[in-house]
Amino acid sequence: MSAGDAQTHDHHHHTAAGNIGMAFFLNLSFTLVEFVGGWLTGSTAILADAVHDLGDSFAFGQAWYFERLSLAGQSERYSYGYRRFSLVGALLSALILTGGSVFVLVQAVPRLVDPGTPDASGMVVLALIGVGVNLLAMLRIGKTEGMNARLVTLHLLEDVLGWAAVLVVAVVLMFWDIPVLDPLLAVAITLVILFGALRNLRSMLPVFLQAVPEGVSLEAVVRDAEGLEGVRAVHSAHIWSQDGRQKVFTAHLELERELDACAYTELKRRIAGLVRRHGIEHSTVEIEYPGEVCRITEEKKEEEP
Ligand SMILES: [Zn+2]
Ligand SMILES: [Zn+2]
Known part of the structure; x- marks a missing residue:
């Protein structure tokens, strides 16, 4: 981007950074609610979703930080600018998600054998909030243009489905005594998180190793x-x-x-x-x-x- 481009897009960048900052704080607050809610209700499925949303918060926080950094451009010390910082962010994100997944598995796997009794009505309330928050975010971002917005919308759809699954399990638990459903769902959500984190990490490795990028010979x-x-x-x-x-x-x-x-x-x-x-x-x-x-x-x- 030339200096002229940077000037004309300056305003756009400021508003984009503002929106991402807002998404970051909303997501992070909701993640904290989930961790506390998962602990209070004794539901490992909600803990698993909390880890997922922690990863989302980190992604928003990183995007927000880099959006502001990229406005600063290159410096004497970082003569290439801050593009490579996003690689460090991706690595940190993979570490956070893997650590969070291990934490959930340690909680959920023993409950597959000896399930407790999670508070089903508390789970219903949290799941309804989860579906609502992600649905609102999805509808809002769905109105914006661009490839990135489409990817984010797809991701939010995944999040809505995740919370819908928690809602279904919570409602079932209100009427039937099958507590093993909760750790089962937790393990399923965690495997999806781990798979995504490993896939991201694998696509980052060739960039770290300065391989010839895909799509160019x-x-x-x-x-x-x-x-x-x-x-x-x-x-x-x-x-x-x-x-x-x-x-x-x-x-x-x-x-x-x-x-x-x-x-x-x-x-x-x-x-x-x-x-x-x-x-x-x-x-x-x-x-x-x-x-x-x-x-x-x-x-x-x-x-x-
Ligand atoms: Zn998500
Ligand atoms: Zn030569």
Whole structure:
């Protein structure tokens, strides 16, 4: 995003950050109500949903924090800006959800054998609030535009279904004495949480390891670069991503002949067009003229004994 873009979107960013901040505080307050409610009613299913909502609160808090950070842009120390901070956030989120899941399983698994008697009417009240809160949030976000809003709506639908399941179990428990249903539902909800956390973690690992991002081919970019007029070969080419979305390309270009200033500018213009076509936002390219020894191979030779 250029400086001009940042200025025109400034107002939009402020309101977006405000909305996310609001969602964060609402979600966090409701999560606290759930933990206390789960403890008071003795329902492990509600505790499981509380862990899920703790994860949601963390996601909102993280989005809110980064929305504000991204307004600040890059700094002297964090010269790339704060894109990579979202990776740290994803890692923390996975740790919180895994820790929370272990906590719920420790509570729920022994109750599969020896179920207590959860307070069914208390559970009904909490489940009704849960369905209501998530349904309201879903209807509100459903009206906004954009890919992100659609994903959030889908997620909130999952949350509504989760609370509906708690409601069904609570109503059944009011009329029949099948207390094992509560820990069973808790284990089911926890497995869904764990599966999601592990899936997120797995998609983050290649970004940590600076793998070539999905949806772009290093081979194709190198082939296109070698197809540029005056380019003999390409080496030391890398494509990686800071946050899993934005892509960075670096390479050395060996030229067939020396270029004057005008041809040099034209080559740079073509490289810029090439990387843009491949969806790469940021590129750094080193030029080598015929007969020039590559700095990298030279440094390697010096390191060898
Ligand atoms: Zn959720
Ligand atoms: Zn080189």
